[in-house]
Amino acid sequence: MKNKKCMEVSPLSLVIAAAILLVVLFVFFYGILPIFTGKQVPFLQGQTEMTTLDCDEDGVIGINDQCPCTKNPKIGNSCGEPDTIAIKNCPALCKKK
Numbered sequence: 001m002k003n004k005k006c007m008e009v010s011p012l013s014l015v016i017a018a019a020i021l022l023v024v025l026f027v028f029f030y031g032i033l034p035i036f037t038g039k040q041v042p043f044l045q046g047q048t049e050m051t052t053l054d055c056d057e058d059g060v061i062g063i064n065d066q067c068p069c070t071k072n073p074k075i076g077n078s079c080g081e082p083d084t085i086a087i088k089n090c091p092a093l094c095k096k097k
Contacts, residue, residue: 069094
């Protein structure tokens with residue numbers, strides 16, 4: 001190999017590449033992803049709220065909460081109308097019908 005300089009990578013180019021990658025990831029996670037999950041696929045945002053937040057503030061989170069939008073336990077097959085606290089905490093999951 002006559003020209004070994006073509007194999008070298010300058011530290012400045014690595015710093016520039018890392019900065020560009022960070023900008024692209026920032027735009028994706030804070031710009032594009034919320035628009036996609038909020039407006040295009042609201043079901044995904046509602047499922048995220050159900051598994052990570054205590055919408056009705058009854059102390060039960062996630063799959064264990066049979067009625068994530070009401071504090072009252074399940075009556076028959078219906079949970080009833082969503083509470084105002086749950087609508088405020090989880091607007092995508094607990095919509096008024």
